[in-house]
Amino acid sequence: MDRRTYVYWPAGLLRQCKSADEPLVVIVLKTSSSDPLVIAVIEASKYRPVEKPYSEFGRIYSGNVNSIETAEQWRAEYTTICFDPPKVKMMQFYSLEPISLILQNPFEDFGVETTDNSAIHDGTSVFNIRKKWESRLRENIDHLNLYYQHLEVFYKRYAIYKNKSTLNISITDLKLRMRATSVYRGIRCLAFYGAALIRIVAGFVSYVLNWRVLPLVKLFATAQQIDLRCQQLCYIPVQYLRINKNVKLTDLDLRTDENGSIDENDKSSGFTKRRKSHLVLPKALPCETYPDYIRLYNTLWLIINDVSFGATLGTVLYENRITLAQNISTTLKYLLYELPMQVTLILEQNPLGIKLNDELSRFLSSLFLLIIEFTYTGWIRSCIEPETIRQGITVMSHISAVIGFTFTLALAVDFLWIMTLHISLFYMISVKLYHVHIYVLKSLFYLFYGKKQNVLRRRVDDMYFELDQLLMGTLIFTVLIFLLPTLFSFYLVYTVFRFVDLTVKVLLELSLALINHFPLFALLLRIKDAKRLPGGIKFKVYDDHLLISNNPISFFMTFEPFTNVMKSIQRQMFSVETLKMVSQGSVLNVRRDELYRVLYHNLPRHPIDIDLLWKKLKMVMEQDTI
Amino acid sequence: MAAGKQWKRLLWLKQPFPDTYTDPSFYKQWEKLKIEHGHLRPHSSYRSVLLDLFQFYHMIINTMLLYIIFAWFYHYKYNPILIAASISSVSLIVANKRVPWKSTIIIIFAMLTLSPVLKSLSKTTSSDSIWTLSAWFTTFYIISISALESKILPTNILLSNVTVLSSRLDTSTQVFCFLLICIQINILLPTMEKYFIKNKLKFLHILCVIATHGTVYYFITKLMGVGITIPLGISSLLLLFGIPHYYIHWESYYYKGHPILQQWDAEKPILD
Incomplete structure (x- = not known):
């Protein structure tokens, strides 16, 4: 050989x-x-x-x-x-x-x-x-x-x-001694019961929010935020057990698959004892717990960051609450009430010299103006008053100091969503009208030529029409053709509104996602000690030997979920496809929950079974006391 | 005369003669052909061409009837209901079996409903653009009715024309009557004429034709004065009788598929 x-x-x-x-x-x-x-x-x-x-x-x-x-x-x-x-x-x-x-x-x-x-x-x-x-x-x-x-x-x-004297000063002795004290034991007991209790409560909240009949998670950003925190809380004990105690806990029914195991030789099952017998060669590193380690501390650090951000920003908000409330109030009033009203009135009066059909434009304008007035007097006016906003800011600043900044951000997102409901309504009305209009126009256009669209065979066939069908069809076609510019201009205006609305929402939610899932730990690790984040190996060739070294993960790769989300958003909102959808009258929408599913990667689909958790925790506790 | 073969007056045929060869029997061949085929009348008869052209002319006149009716309402403001009722009664008598009554009822009600809409449809568009649009529609109508087989497209174009014009009228009644009359005239008149032709009622047919032409010319006189009508009439007569000559001349001398002229070329060009 x-x-x-x-x-x-x-x-x-x-x-x-x-x-x-x-x-x-x-x-x-x-x-x-x-x-x-x-x-x-x-x-x-x-x-x-x-x-x-x-x-x-x-x-x-x-x-x-x-x-x-x-x-x-x-x-x-x-x-x-x-x-x-x-x-x-x-x-x-x-x-x-x-x-x-x-x-x-x-x-x-x-x-x-x-x-x-x-x-x-x-x-x-x-x-x-x-x-x-x-x-x-x-x-x-x-x-x-x-x-x-x-x-x-x-x-x-x-x-x-052995020529070096390994000074293994009995850190282990110290550890054992500490563990014997009753204070430690009491704390540990509390932690044990606390973990179980948190799991039960958080699991229940998460279940309620994800209820299949009415998934609040999909509707409200606040619900999603609460759900995220609860699931993280449920998952923390599991991660801790895996890392520190080497307890093998499989993530049953994963939302995602775990691919952290690099060593297929890992035969550790149940309990692997840390101390290996000196006659048996060590088989493999517990490498699969390293990503867990990174993830756990990332989560903890982010939560702490969140709370500290929240405290800082909360105080800032609280101090400036009066001026802030005033400004927000006037801006929102302009954007949500005066601007749509002005635009709609302008549309009624032949803007830019475009000749719109008088009666139709009057009808549509009055329709939209009615809706604006209704929503304004209904709830917007009372919500936008400076007094209300000031109180809201006070509450939010207090909450953010305690729970964290993400919660306030989520609340702001939901508030905006409710405030812009009427714009979404306008958009829905105009998009449906436009779609029906275009559809009928297309069909009647075929009739003009004596053809009909055969949906079953997806082609256009010749068809014999009765005289009355022809006459009616042509009459309606002419009418619709003349009404098209009017409808189209209204549709365009409200599509622009909707677009701006969606952009603002997406930006806010992206920043929320960024705060929630920023790979802080991995980044700092990469800066501090690149050898802990291996991304492959490098060989360097010298004259007489080769050198093997670690090729750490690039910064770009740590942000991968975010770049994926950005690409997806860009495709849904800023591409040629969007233009096509606009011209055909399809509804512009950003699929929120699919986008943010990407960022839920660090969590399993369901929280761990309570029984299993109880058993494992108990096992660990008993093992420690030995 | 080097080869024994006869020189053929055909292009792209490889003949064993030099390029500059002139066959002595060249002129004789040509004379022979002319005598042989000269007695044939390869062109169509003058009479048939004249009749076809007249039919085309008749159709244009019928189309102009539409504008006459429009001018009645728009310019002269005659009472619409009177005219509509009279023409509707005539058409009822003529076409009581041909057009199903269900369609009629539907159409009438649809038009009644849509008349106000049509009236205000393009109010903000200037009149000039409407006249232009109407002129183009008429052109397309004439082209499509002569060139195409189907009757659907011309009908629809006509209807669009009428709809566009009706936005210039004042009241909804006018619109409704205008629509009704135009549909009746442009659909029922050809039906009537076909009936006449089928049943060989020549006298009635000629009467009908003269009636329509006369109406149009009378109206042009009334609207624009005799000074326009007479030159128009004379020029149309000239065109009517002159175009067939031109057509026959073209057919005799320029039309491919001609027996004498075809002798120049081989059937298939042989390119080397």
Whole structure:
């Protein structure tokens, strides 16, 4: 077998070799499915033969790594690959695929294009092919990741080679002692019951809000915000258990699939004990908990951020509440009452020299003016008064100091939605009228030529019409043709209104989503310690050896859900398709819940079963007391 | 005369003669053809062309009737109901079996309903654009009725024309009557004429034709004075009798498919 062998050298050992004088023995660890990994370098004088799976690789005589006198079994062409061993305690590791910061969605059914530089979005087929081809590399990477643990096991087995005194000052002792105190136990008990209680209450609220008959979540942004918080609260204990206690909790019935497991060798089931027996080689890193770690702390940090934002902004709002209320009141009055009224009146009087049909325009204007007056005296006037707004601002500032800024933002979104109901109503009326108009016009146009549209066969056929049908059809066609410009101008004006309305709403909701799901933790992690966010590996070629290093996730990829949402919005609102829809009279709408489903990626579809949670928590508590 | 073959007066045929060859029997061939085919009258007879042209002329006159009625209402402001009632009674007598009564009732009621709408339809449009529109509609009507097979499109164009014109009228009654009369005239008049032709009532047919033409010319006289009518009449007569000559001349000398003229070319051009 002429396969080229690669030998993996830790960078520190390489340096140590270069600076040593006396001859050194190189000890490697090799399993059946991986390439040799240099574990330790020992002075020749102290060397005693080692057993499987360790073996002697060769001897270095003059500090020159390249001229290793290899032992018999290793006579082959080998290439040195240098690497920096990842510190497991700091959660660094190498990975062939990028770590997934969000729970992935296997059923991408809302047409959002995914970026193509992420291998994780591929279906299982590419992943399987990759697995087959790179399995050897994968094994090697696994071994690299566990370097320090391998070293520990080696030292346990051959204690004579241990030259560093590992000062493991009994942090563990301290921990044990702390755990014995009754204060700690009391707190833990409280936390246990608290977690269960929160799960019950939050789960119930979430269930009510998502009730299938009347899903408040889809209608109100406030309901969605509350639902999000409740689900996060339910999920936090689960994440905590997974990370800290290594409890295996599968996310049953996932809203999305979890694709964080990079090591398929992970056979940890039920309880994996942290301390591994010193005779058994460590198998794999608990890599699948790292994304959970990132997600959990991201959520917690965002919630704390939210509350602090809310407190700051709340005080700002409270201090300026009077002027703010006045300004908001006048602006809203202008935008919601005076502007539509003025525009409608202008339309009635032949704007821009366009000749509109008098009676129709008068009819439509009076219709819309009636609706405006009705809504204004109905609820808008009382809601827009400065006094009411001032009180509202006071309440909102108090709430935001306690619950968080997102809640106030959600409330503002809902308030705006209710305030602009009449504009939506105008739009709906005009769009329906226009649509019917266009449809009838098209049909009668075919009649003009003596043809009829055959819907079943999707083509236009000749048809014999009776005389009265023809005459009636032509009369109505002429009438409708003359009325088209009038209707179209009204329709256009209200479409513009609707468009502006939608844009404002979308912007607000996007900022809400940004505050809720900003990948803060991942970004800062990327800045602080890029080795904890592996996005693949890089090979650097030197003269005599290769260097393997981590290729961290780019900043762009961390914002991926947002770019997807933006693309989707852009397609729904600002594309050529929108123009087509406008000319055909289809309703302009932004599918809100589908867009924001993208951002719910970090949560499972249903909160965890209460029984299961209770059982696991109890298990953990009992284990701790032992 | 190098080859034994006879030179043929055909293009694109490879003949074993040089390019500049002139056959001596060239002129003789041509004379022979002329004598052979000369006695045929390849063109159509003068009479048939005249009759066809007259039919076309008649149709234009019938179309002008529409404008006469419009002018009655718009310019002279005659009482619409009187005229409508008289013409409706005539049409009832003539077409009592041909047009189903259900359609009539529906149409009448529809027109009654839509008359006010039609009246105010394009009030803000200036009159000039309405006249232009109407002129174009008339052109399209004439073209479509002569060129197309179906009767649907011309009818619809006519109706659009009438609708557009009716927006200039003053009262809804006028609109309704105008619509009614125009439909009756333009649908019932041809029906009547077809009936006459089928039953070989030649005298009645000629009477009808003269009546319509006479009405139109009388009205032109009344509206625009004799000074317009006479030149119009003379020029239309000239055109009526002159165009068939021109047509026959064209057919004799320029129309492809002609036996003599066809002798110039081979059936299929052989391009090398």
